[in-house]
Amino acid sequence: MLKAVILIGGPQKGTRFRPLSFEVPKPLFPVAGVPMIQHHIEACAQVPGMQEILLIGFYQPDEALTRFLEAAQQEFNLPIRYLQEFVPLGTGGGLYHFRDQILAGGPEAFFVLNADVCSDFPLTAMLDSYRHQPHPFLLLGTTANRTQSLNYGCIVENPQTHEVLHYVEKPSTFVSDIINCGIYLFSPEALKPLRDVFQRNQQDGQLEDSSGLWPGAGTIRLEQDVFSALAGQGQIYVHLTDGIWSQIKSAGSALYASRLYLGQYQLTHPERLAKHTPGGPRIRGNVYIHPTAKVAPSAVLGxxxxxxxxxxxxxxxxLRESIVLHGATLQEHTCVLHTIVGWGSTVGRWARVEGTPNDPNPNDPRAHMDSESLFKDGKLLPAITILGCRVRIPAEVLILNSIVLPHKELSRSFTNQIIL
Incomplete structure (x- = not known):
């Protein structure tokens, strides 16, 4: 019997995802047509023996989250529950705080997945690797180039046994080209080191806080407090994948993740991809169209x-390399490239809305998305264009490399600006 835990974070995170995260919790943002964490849930539901999926985070259980969980339970015929943290507890604190819920029923092991990653989720392969060589912690790893590895957790492995000998989170100098994917398989034994960190935090806190009410004791960082401390002690192993993987930290990386998932649909969900039909719009490459959308036959998509x-x-x-969200309208002869069009927004006829992609180097098979910075030397860097919800773009204007906050009605063209 197996379980899965998806760490969805909270509203204090995901600031780089604004203004899109103003309208919906980041884990529910649609990527390739479905909420971001539905890709995780679909992968977990396909693992034989999966009994329950738990979401742990600090979001208020609002209507959107509740509705999504109810729909997901029906679709996948699995118990899917949300466990809300009383304060943000870090990547490991929620696992320890809700340990009784995770271990209820005596699971053989449980998957832990960060919500803000895009992957083909080789969970069955990880399970086979774990059963062949059971250990408390199994990490999914992939390779990055030397420069980009500094932005991730770096893993030094024994190439024969795949034991993690050394782990450094975002090192200042090159350590290894194997990086942590934020996808794990833990045995029940893995909760013991978390307990040790909790007790140590409690003792340290009581030394600083004579009242004994130490709020930070429950905060546990899996990467720094557990992986770095236990590396080289025969408890942590790595399973390497060469499948698709990317972080989803910003709107630009969400657009890139949408591309990766649409490509995966060729194998996993061909029914989600639009087909070119006589009298229908022209489809180029991988395109998802919601059944309720109305697309004119002379439109060219993809x-x-x-x-x-x-x-x-x-x-x-x-329309090319873009996400158009619920209820938006693209009027006649608009051109939308490398853009996210927000909920209920309108782009006027003959307008052009365009961004600049920040894609990985296509000539480097180990390249990933660069961690995007909005500004350099006080100037807005070229990036994808984002229209917040209910933005109105007039006819015959150009919006280039710009971010438009929600509820704005523009009257002219803008280039390289954040429109507040």
Whole structure:
């Protein structure tokens, strides 16, 4: 019997995802047509013996989250529950705090997945590796180039046994080209080191706080407090994958993740990909169109386009490398490239809305998305264009490399600006 835990964080995180995270919790943001964490849940539900999926985070259980959980339970016929932390507890604190819920029923092991990663989730392969060589901690790893490895948790392994000999979170100098994917398989024994960290935090806190009410004791960072401390002691192993993987830290990386998932749909969900039909819009490459969307037959879509619920796409529209969210309208002959169009927004006829992608180097098979910074030398860097919810773009204007906050009605063209 197996379980899975998805760590969804809280509203204090995901600031780089604004303004999109103003409208919906980041884990529910649609990537390739479905909420970000539905990709995780689909992968977990396919593992034989999966009994329950738990979400742990600090979001208030609002209507959107509740509705999503109810729909997911029905679709996957699995108990899927949300456990809300009383304060943000870090990547490991929630696991320890809810240990009784995780271990209820006596699971053989449990998966732990960060919500903000995109992957093909080789969970069955990880399980086979774990059963062949059971240990408390199994980490999924992939390779990065030397420069980009500094942005991740770096793993030094024994190439014969795959034991993790050394672990450093975001090192200042090169340590290893194997990086942590934020996807794990833990045995029940893995909770003992978390307990040790909790007790040590409590003791340290009581030395500083004579009242004994130490709020930080429950905060446990898996990476620094557990992996770095236990590396080289025969408890942590790594399973390497060469499948798709990317972090989803910002809107730009969400657009890249959408491209990766749309490509995966060729194998996993071909029914989600739009087909070119006589009298229908012209489809180029991988495109997702929600069944309720209305797309004019003269529109040209793709590659790598996701169109949400109730969207209207007018005659002659050109749409490429973009996400168009619920209820948006693209009027006749608009051109939308490398852009996220927010909920209920309208792009006027003959307008052009375009961004600049920040894609990994296509000539480097180990390259990943760079951690994007919005500014350099006080100037906004070229990046994808983001329209917040209910933005109105007038006819015949150009919006280039800009971020438009929600509820704005523009009257002219903008380039390289954040429009507040």
């Amino acid at each position: 590659p790598n386009v996701s169109i949400g619920e109730g969207v209207t796409v007018g005659e002659g529209v050109r």
